[in-house]
Amino acid sequence: MSISQSNRTRTSIRALQVIMIGMMLVVFGRVFYLQIIEYDVYAALGQENSVRQEYVDAARGLIYDRDGRLIVDNEPIYSITITPSLFDKDKLPLLADILNVSDSLLTARVQEAQRYSWYRTSRLITEIDFERFSAIQENLWQLPGIGHQIESKRHYPTDINGSHLFGYLREASEAEYQNSDRLKLGDKVGKSGLEMIYEDTLRGDDGVKYLRVNALGQAISNFEDTTLSQPPVQGTDIFTTIDTELQVLAEELMEGKKGALVAMDPKTGGVLAMVSAPDYDLQKLAGRLDSDYWQAINADTLTPLYNRAISGRQPPGSTFKPIMGLIGLHLGFIDSTTTVYNSGAYMRGRPYRDTAPIGDYNLENAIANSSNTFFFSLMDQIATNGYLNEWSSLVKDLGVGVTNPIDLPYASNGIVPDSTYLNRVFGENQWGVGDVMSMGIGQGLLSLSPLQVAQMTSVIANGGYRVQPHIVKATRMPSGKVIEKDPQLHKVEWITDENLGVVRAGMRKVVSEGPSRYYTNNPEVPTAGKTGTAQNPHGRDHGWFTSFAPYDDPQIVVSVLIENGGYGSISAAPVAAVLIEKYIEGEISRNYVYNYVLNFESRPTDSELIDNE
């Protein structure tokens, strides 16, 4: 071996050793960088990786009727979830087979989930039956990225549909869940009815649990650190004033009609039944959204989503006349003996028609026969003596035309005009006595919801107390603690028993002697009420009837509006009569009224016939 070779060998060995040690230093430096300098970054990443946070849905609060009967509860539904990043596309046919859906549908669903998030778990198929759910569970090991969860949907154990009462749930919008620390994406929140108003009460607090997962997302065990996890807190139960049997009957009676109905306990303001017709099938909106149905009820020109009972604003028509009587007596423009002659019309620049029989009317008979002349005359005096604003504020004392909200969303305040309002609508002093006078018979700009008509009637029924309408009377916390909501009754100071007696007598005569007597005059249940027929510029007149019973000790107020029903005495009054009988007697013995209501078809009123001629 030559010297030069030997030198070269030594040099080469050194060179190789230097290169290798140099590269080892690079590796060492890299490891030092990752493990020492960047430790915090990767330690956090490691945590996120292996510990998965899972929400435990809290059970939504239950809803009970006035007798403690369960009317809204929860029912489990089984859902299949997917985490797209972990899903193996080759397993799609297998999954489709187990779920018994087509490959193309499943592909579309998977793509939808991918668009939403590649990493986050989203629902793939909801509301599958238990059999398929079990099949998925068994095959979970060969379906990476697929998970399952048990959720719940609203269930309605009674025959109550209650679409406007309970309301429906929908997934929270992005704005909603971002503004709330209780909501997360995909959570359902109440979008109407009690579910909406009592959302914060009914919704419990979701629990959190931590699971250790492997790279396939399979849960391996609960995370040891239990201090982090929180058990779910179930929602607060609510007890309503709803009378289940009455509500079911009310819904049946309003079937196929357009309008609204409110039955109220005049002693508390608690709503016994409430219907807005047409309604929609709440069951169909409970679970997986049936988008065809959803679009259909949204597009329906009869607006089934709209709650006519509280959001509607209609002239109350003659149902307002008893209140007019009370105001007239209080202001002293009339007394119980004052008579006004009806000649077929009230003359004030032009004739204002009155269809009541010609003759003299005192207040009691004017209410009983619904003579317009008496109330035109009274309103004329109120207006010309400068008592319009006083009139407006007296009406508002009853809780109508002002904010006196029921615990349902989108309740209308109604309109009880005063001079400021009329100035705003017609222009400064551009309105005349005619605009004011028509309000005396519940027409013109005066408009109230069926609920407010019931409120107004409750004041007459309960001896002059303003009621706070409500549906929920108590809540029960998860701890079992029950919080009663006090019914708020306020005496309306200007209403005297003496004045009330006159008005009530008139209302009693409406029922026993008026045109609705065939349906409403039930000898077993002495009832008082007032019909109304509100002129409707868009079509057939709206029929009104508001009533209370029993006459001596009123326990129920029923107000009914049948839109385009024609005369209130034949459209709305029979509905109220059946409900009152049911509520007071417990059963319906007068089947002819019941059958009449079910088969009701509206007929034109005289004024319409005249207009048409």
Add this chain to the structure above:
Amino acid sequence: MNNVREFSWSVFFTWMILAVIGLIAIYSATQGPVSQFLAEYIQDNFIKQVVWVIISLFVLISIQFISPRAFIQLSYLAYGVGIILMILTLMFGTEINGAKSWLRIGPANLQPSELMKIATILAAANYLTSRRDISADNVRYALIAVTIILIPASLVLMQNDLGTALIFLSLIPVMLFWSGLPYGVSLFIISPAVIAYLAVIEWYYGLVAAILLTALIFFIQRRVWLTVTSFVTGFLTVSGVQVAMNQLLQPHQIARIAAFTNPNYDPTGAGWNVLQAKTAIGSGGLTGKGFLEGTQTQLKFLPEQWTDFIFCVIGEEFGFIGSTIVILTFTFLFVRLLNMAGNHKHPFAQLVTVSFTSVYFIHFFINVGSASALLPVIGLPLPFISYGGSAFLTNTIMLAICLNMDFHKREFSIYR
């Protein structure tokens, strides 16, 4: 028989330390608390590796009784048999993880390409050392030696085992350099790899490297044609990488490269392994999470963590201290083996020892480099530590040959 005190016990113990570290890591990766989620054949890996270690120990000891001359005499025969085995594997082999590299012999799956590394090195070394030194002007010998290496390399590539093919290719500059290829030319041969690596990250890094390397080659060799060729090659490499990345490569291949240069790119797709590997190592910190306590490891966030990503297991569970022990042990092994090579009088022994050391080193560098995201993910096991019977046996035989030639070095020099 020589005095057993002349046996390099330090290297032998290094081998044992690495084997034990490997068994601990494989146990953790396949027998942890939640290993029931793993396939059954993977759960068997630990016990299989124990068996392989014991077999390898006997092989290592047995080889010490062979005369080192046998390695020279048998080199061509081993090479021929190896090539036949490789061809048989291509025809009848079993495919595991996409590579058709396994030949089923009785109860064991043999990976002929592993043993082929030994045969190739022995054959090429025998050929090169039986000729005169290669000079810059006479490259005929060099070309024949390159052919000896390229034949098995291409067979490995046909088996779809890119990592092992890279090992074969990397033997070319090492062995030629050792056989007298001028430094400048050796540098020129490896320069495209360095330039390409940098060009993948940023094209101008590659260009700067090409210019610097060309200048270095000119400085060492002072040959105009070599300098010009070097620069042209460098420039072509940079442009080639650009064309490949923008025109030739499939989207998933580009994604893999992009994931390497930007690990946060597509963290659940191509970047998954890179990110998970870094997370495993990084979250180990100074002292690690403890044996069987590594969340990344135990929860199987890494594929192939008993082979290609085994360094992550060590890094996560034993932390910086564990990683350092592994790095230092390997460094000691490399330095010690190279010293051994330097002490040899016989060029065959020198070349074989250096080549074997290089094989270990490249495995180590690529494996740990991949795991720590220093390099794109190339599937190569970590010598003596990763699971894999054939690889462990091959690595042990290579070490045994080095030990044998060192143990018998006086006998060897007399023979010459």
